[in-house]
Amino acid sequence: MKTPKATGRNFTFLPALLLGTFVAFLIPWLWSRRNFLQLGDPALVTGWWLFAVMLLLGAFNARKKLSMLPLGNASTWLAWHVAGGFLTLALFWLHTGALWPTGLYERVLTVLFYALSLSGIVGWIMQRVYPRQLSDSGVEVIYERLSAEIADLRERAEALVLDCTRETGSDTLARHYLETLHWFFRQPRFFTNHALFGGKKARAWHRQQCGAVRLYLSEAERRFLNLLTLLAERKTEVDFHYAAQTLMKRWLLLHMPLAAIVLLLVVWHILLVHLYAL
């Protein structure tokens, strides 16, 4: 039996996806050029087109809520959502004719739209990068159980230190634990380092702390220290899970409210345009 390959991701519709996105941009672009040459106002058409694509992007969230209906695979929806996201950027520039429009309201809208697009791109990249790193960590813990896992590791570390003191009669390891490692085991640590650099600093830190005390330990105490080091290594992996899973869950808490606000502002923008500008 060969080693299993990644399965399931369906790229058979990729040509359709690329073609559809291209056409969805080409139509308003051609229209706006023709309209511009005829001294018309192409912004009206590109604006409505942009709004329609934004609504379709928002429909992805509705699809998630309607999982009981055969509305197609969420993976297909996501692919269109990502492609549509890039399309909105292009349509936005086509509509405004600039990276940075004039007018306070439009600028606020632009800032929020860019923030929305950026959060989408960052989220998409995170979803492509973190899962592989998480599975490579060799640890798999459900997000809701991470705090219990950390508490369990802390209890085991403390039990080890107490056993060491009881068995060897020396409190060197216990003192060192209280001064340094206790901080590490108490809660998730090195969040930013885990999120951005894979937790190298966390590993270096606990290696340093465990190494610093080794010189002063007897052979019997070192056996306990070795076990403590193993627990610290696992804690590092759990911390990485905490950081990565937190980000993968919480970026949506930024992306979705931003999407809702942008859609509301766009609706208001359309109303204003139709009431006063036309």
Place this chain on the structure above:
Amino acid sequence: MAATDTPTPITRPQRWDQPFGLDMTDADVARLLAQPEIAAIRVDRFPDRLPLREILRNDARLVRFQPGSLIVREGDYGNSAFLILSGKVRVVLPPGLPREMLGRHEVRQKGWWRSLAQLCKNRRVPEVRASEPSDATGLFRKGEGDTEHRVFLQDVPAILDHHKTAVLESGALFGELAALGRVPRTATMFAETDTELLEIRWQGLREIRRFDEGWRRMIDERYRANALQAHLRATPLFAGLDESTLTLLAQQTLFETYGAFDWHVSYQQLQGAEAVEHEPIIAAEGNHPDGLLLVRAGFARVSVKLGHGRRTLTYLGAGDQFGLEELYDAWCAGQPRLLETTLSAVGYVDVLRVPTDALEKSAFPKMSAPPRRLAAAADRPLAQDAMLEWLVDERFINGTRAMLIDLDRCTRCDDCVRACASTHDGNPRFIRHGKTFDHWMVANACMHCADPVCMIGCPTGAIHRSEAGGTVVINDQTCIGCSTCANSCPYDNIVMVGIRDVRGNAVIDPRDQKPILKATKCDLCSGQLGGPACVRACPHDALQRVDFRDLTVFGNE
């Protein structure tokens, strides 16, 4: 709390610590020993450690059925056989009774509006049931003594008028093939009159068959007459043989069982290399093959010795054979050949041994050379087979629709869990957690096993295979919450939940104030449009439902 090295003394568990029937008295056993079918058994053939009297006391029980009470249902899995002591039992002949009459329910696929209505129907509290189970079916009531839960047929005279049936009377044995062969019951049986039966669990039946020539002959002949020839005919290996040759082979075929029927117990206790060591050997590497082995039910591991352990080359399931290459080569060369691999039972295996003589005389001259399946397997790099080894060790090979998650893609977003909850009373039917290998996770979701241990012992037949697709489903209305299925599932994929009424209050039994429980598990979204919601809800194509018997799910050989 840290573990201590002080051992905890307990009395070593014995085979009969938990007898099948708790109320078998000396008088009952004496009465049974006087029963003609049992009196004919030669008690002196039984070893001292397994006397017939103790087998009857511990592996059998007396059960009484009222008229109309179902004894076994077609399609159920059972681990016991029945001997009629008094009364009449009716066998329903094909085409059998309608499924609704047996307490089954057919899942009807929802339309768009009913599917959409789930959005509004899902309540804030999970597991709300609109009605009591007994109100809904009308089939379900407690049996004699108020201790057994049984399904009763509503109108026995009408059934006798409209369906073909046959009568079994005192002294008849039934259900032994399903009990020993771990195959579904082939017919429905119900009590026509007040009936007393001796129910013998498979362990006791196995011993009686082993030590008593008469019972062995009776059971084997019945199998030979009812199923063996059809089984041999369905074996691709014998596809070219004529009817007379098949009859000849059937007459000489031996029946063997290996491993424990309730293998989930040992599975939960032993894992990895230790489990391999404890697997019963069916045929050992280096021995002379004394017959072709055909797997009738269960799974077996084909392995070779490697270093200090055993390397799994492949596994066999129902319909597969072992030893053919060596036997055929030996026949061609005219010299004996030793087995190159070991066959061991993964859990419970039921095999047919077709003797070498019979094959050489009847089958080989009419057969072409068999394909060499394992020749290249042993030359593969070890790492290539690590996944297979894991699948066999964990018994995931049993799964026909296991939930496999590619962790390299899974963003842990739980969209699959939410989709499952929204289609199942607000409570997901699986946990996105499970055993992992490399970047694969087999999540705690019902695998709809080829060998569904969970279905053995369900007192009301609530857990059953659906007619369409063979999905293992639970009829919520006939589930009595006894937890037998949840305790039997080796993979912990069945969850008992407390149900609530429409006001959201917990439903309790007024007699003991305990909550009413229901068994819940993945039903592959039977009745939902578009198939399993979990698969469709995954935005990253990380989740699949796979049949581990078909290794091409990984794009492999």
